[in-house]
Amino acid sequence: MKWQQFERSMVRFAGLQGASVRLLDGTEIPLIGLGTYGLWDQKDVDVAIDAALSSGYRLFDTANYYRNEKELGNAFKKLLPKHNLKREDIFIVTKANIRSPNVEDNAMAMVEHSIQALQTNYIDLLLVHYPKDWGTSDKNAKNPEHRMRIYRVFEQYKDNGSLRSIGVSNYESRHIDELWDTVKHRPTVNQCEFHPHLTRPNLSAYCKQKNIFFQAHTPLGANSSSLYKDPLIVSTAKKHKATIPQILLAFSYQQGVGIIPKSKNPERISSNVDFLNVNLSQEEVTQLNALNKEKRYSDCDGKRLANRLLFETSAGYALFRLADESVLQRVDDIWNEFASGENKTLQLVSFKKYKTIAEAVASATALSDGKLDKTLKRYLKKSITDPMEKLAVDDTQIGKLIKNAMDIKCLHNSAISELMRSIRANVGEFLGDETTQELNAMRLGVAHSIGRYKVKFNPEKIDTMIVQAVSLLDDLDKELNNYVMRCREWYGWHFPELGKLLTDAQAYAKCVKAIGMKQNALAADLSAILPEELAERVRQEAEISMGTDISELDLVHIVELCDQIIELAQYRAQLHEYLKNRMNALAPNLTVLLGELIGARLVSKAGSLMALAKCPASTVQILGAEKALFRALKTKKDTPKYGIIYHAQLVTQSGQKSKGKIARKLAAKVSLSTRVDALCDESLGNQHGIDARAYIEQAIKEADSRGGAKKQRFSGVKQAPKGAYTFKKEVHHYDAKYDMTIKKETEQTEEQQEHQQPEKAKKAVKRPREEEEEGEEAVQQQQREKGQKKKAKKSGGMEEPIGEEGEEEEQQSPTKKKKSKG
The missing domain is CATH 3.30.420.220 (Nucleotidyltransferase; domain 5)
Structure with missing residues (x-):
């Protein structure tokens, strides 16, 4: 499995752990190196480089993209003398990526920056970081041109001695073929991801054929749990009593693949080198190669992630x-x-x-x-x-x-x-x-x-408090009313006359508590509760009261109920004052228009001041009458004109016929005032509400005055508009001879006719009309209508009754019958 074409030696680098190989151009490169991606802080870089030099690492891999070349240069300058090493004893690998459109200028800038930041006169190996610009697509037609252009720049630096060797990174075989026969200095290294889950058999075979050194980045699979938990890898580590990283590094090293594991932990850096003590058998290497899943654990597809x-x-x-x-x-x-x-x-x-x-x-x-x-x-x-x-x-x-x-x-x-x-x-x-x-x-x-x-929070403007306060106020009114009714009915059995004298609930409860039994009324001090005259009448009524006697136990419960009434009444007064203050702070313009109670009920019904501000005037007008509205819509009857707004003072003080109009105008002003209260950044006070109220009051006066003038001018006949046309003025008197009655077609008895004659006579008598001025055409039209009515009445009066009464008439006077026939 070892690549025989690379000559191994241990002469070039002092204190080197592992072996080194000679590249295609004669440059010697260690098989073991330290990856520095992720080392940015100078302190971390110093610790990692110191541990690596102590452990025998002599190859250090960085990149322009890593942004740590300056920190590495500082560390080498400080730590090489400490370990009695020279610049020639270490092998520095860096990378530069394609940046279009100015590929040459960007490449030269990156190389110059790397040489200056690393504080060295030359770079041992410079790699093209990726076969395309990270900002372009893999299918970009200019990618081959860009690859060639950056490689030509690298060749210039190799020719002037700034580079010892040129290589590529993350290249596929087709990318290398583009360069192989056209460049002056062929690539000597291809750095790619390599581990048991990504063995790249085709690419490694191609590199072996071309005598290109295959170097593995991410040999530990980026510490992936799926790789570290692989059963075969775990069992192999247990068998050799080694760590999983050591097994993975041994797997690559024994196949002649260069490895550059990265770490900033000194102990991990030192431990990784101990993989040299692990000797995997040929069968174990084959089994580990069989785990290949073509699974990448680093960004090697050109789609750069975020750093x-x-x-x-x-x-x-x-x-x-x-x-x-x-x-x-x-x-x-x-x-x-x-x-x-x-x-x-x-x-x-x-x-x-x-x-x-x-x-x-x-x-x-x-x-x-x-x-x-x-x-x-x-x-x-x-x-x-x-x-x-x-x-x-x-x-x-x-x-x-x-x-x-x-x-x-x-x-x-x-x-x-x-x-x-x-x-x-x-x-x-x-x-x-x-x-x-x-x-x-x-x-x-x-x-x-x-x-x-x-x-736009204002502690004084919390409409939720308004909603809760007005709801509680309504509940208190109902509860207080129930208590007072119960107290009047209960104590009324004993002193019924007191209820007629006192209408105020709180005064009644205080009097009951002060008097107790009615026999004590003369001695009771009522001066703090009632006026002197009313207190005297209470004492007089107590002496002649017709109420029944009650026991002391009954009186105890009545007095306790009075205490509840007094306490609730006092709290209601406090709550009302609180609501008034809140409404003046929350919606001063709305309060001026409607008062605090009606305004608060509108806010409560809408849900919030902002919700009320979003309602149109038509909705504000019928808020509170939703049930009646939907019932009217369902039954197709007239919809209600008012809701809660009907109880506003401006509506109740207007005339009956103008209530609808005033309610509409008031709803419009309420809608505008609410928007001023809800949406104005700075408080404008209640001036808008005052102006709106003055406008409504003036509208009420005008409506009342117009209504009275119409009643005075009304004479029963619509007058012709003046100046519309000229006409002759004539005076006509009403002629009573045209009055007559129309006989009914239904049968009537003689008694009914006699009974109805006086009533008909009353209806026939009409007062003579007042003198009125009409045009000549109007008079003629009236006479024509009267003539038509007269003919209709005469024709109706000639009809004879039909029925039994008519038959008797025929039998009694046959001569009349003959005359009628004639």
Whole structure:
């Protein structure tokens, strides 16, 4: 299984663990290296490099995309002398990716940056990170051209001595074929993902045929649980008394594949090298190769995931680095990694803390309104400088805002949501100084502030309190009325005359409590309850009362009931005062128009002041009469004109005929006043309500005055409009000779006729009409109508009765019959 074409030696690198091989161009490369992706903090880099040098690692793999070349250069400069090593004793691998459209310029900038950041004169191996620009599709027709253009730039650096060898990363065989016969320096290394679940047999065979060194990134499968829990791998580890990472590394190494496991844990770095003590048999290697599922655990398809994560808190913004982008493809493993207590996924880069609560509220409000606040914009502009980086966000809307405003690519999916949930559960550990309790307090404060901002909160304007208060007031009225009726009926058996003298419920209850037995009325002090004259009448009535006697036990319960009445009456007065104050604060204009009780009932019926403000005037007018409205609609009868608004003072004081009109006008003004109360940012007082009330009062006066004038002008006949036409004025007197009665066609007895004659005579007598002025045409029309009526009456009067009475008449006077026939 070992690749014989590569000559192994252990001469080139001092203190090297494992072997090295000679590449196609003669460059020697160690088989074992350390991957540095996820090492960003200088302290972590120093610890990892120190442990790796101590353990015999001599190859270090980085990339321009990793953003840690400067930290690696600092570590090499500091740690190589410590381990008595020189620059020639280590092998540095870095990568540069294609960036279109200026491929050459971008490639040169990346190579120059790598050389300067690593603080070296040359790079041992430079790889093309991926066979296409991450921002383009795999089917882009320009991809082959871009691959060739960046490779030509690498060749220029190799020719001037800045590079010792050129290779590729994540290339397939078809990509290498494009370069093989056209380039000056053929690729010597192809770095791809390799492990038992992804053995790439065709690609590895192709590289073997071309003498291209096959190097494995992600040889541990990104610590995937599906790989680590594979029964064959677990049993093999137990058999050799080794760890699962050691078995995986031995599997690749014994097949001549270069390995670059990554870790920042010194113990893990040292432990990984011990795989050299594991010797897998040929049968075991074959069995492990048979596990191939073509399963990728890292982003090797060109669809770049996110390497930065933006996390929003009530205290500020936190920016994290993703140690491994492939974690976003393994949703199930995210929570397990956090639960295990070993967080290898995230590293806090920076935390932008809000200076004040106002800044936090402004930031959250801007985001909720679809705007990017200045604090976040400045923070991202300072923290993310590479336009190729992708930012993981918890909300797609925020991602769109950031992309549109700053041209930063953002990503959101279910894995990111799960990752955010994990961060939220462990946020206290990440932010350090900000404890969980402090964050909760800040979260509560910001939430309250945002809530007040959203609803424009005013402690004096709580319509829910109005709804509850007016409902309780109505309930108190009913309950108080029941108590008073019961008290009057109960005590009335003993002193019935008192109920007729006192109509006020509270005064009645106080008198009952003060008097007790009616025999004590003379001695009772009623001066604080009643006027002197009324108190004297009570005493007089008590002396001559016709009520029955009651026992002391009866009186005890009556007095207790009176106490309840007095207490309820006092509380009702307090509640009414509270409601009045609340209504003046909540809806001053509505209160001026309708009063606090009617206004509060409208608010209660609508549900809230805002709901009432949204109602049209027609709805406000019939609020409270819904049952009557639907009943009228169902029976197709006239709908009600009023609801609760009927009890308003402005409606009740108007005339009966103008109540409907006034109610409509009042409802319109109520609708406008309610909107002023509900929607105005700053209180305008009750001036709008005062003006509206003055308008309604003036409308009532005009309606009453117009109604009286119409009654005075009415004469029974509609007068012709003046100036419409000219006519002659004539005076006519009413002629009574045209009065007559019409005989009924039904049979009547003589007694009925005699009884009805006086009534008919009364109806026939009419008062002579007053003199009236009419036009000549109107007079002629009236005479024609009277002539037609006269003819109709005469024709009706000539009809003879039919029946038994007519037969008797024929028998008694046959001569008349003959005359009629003639």
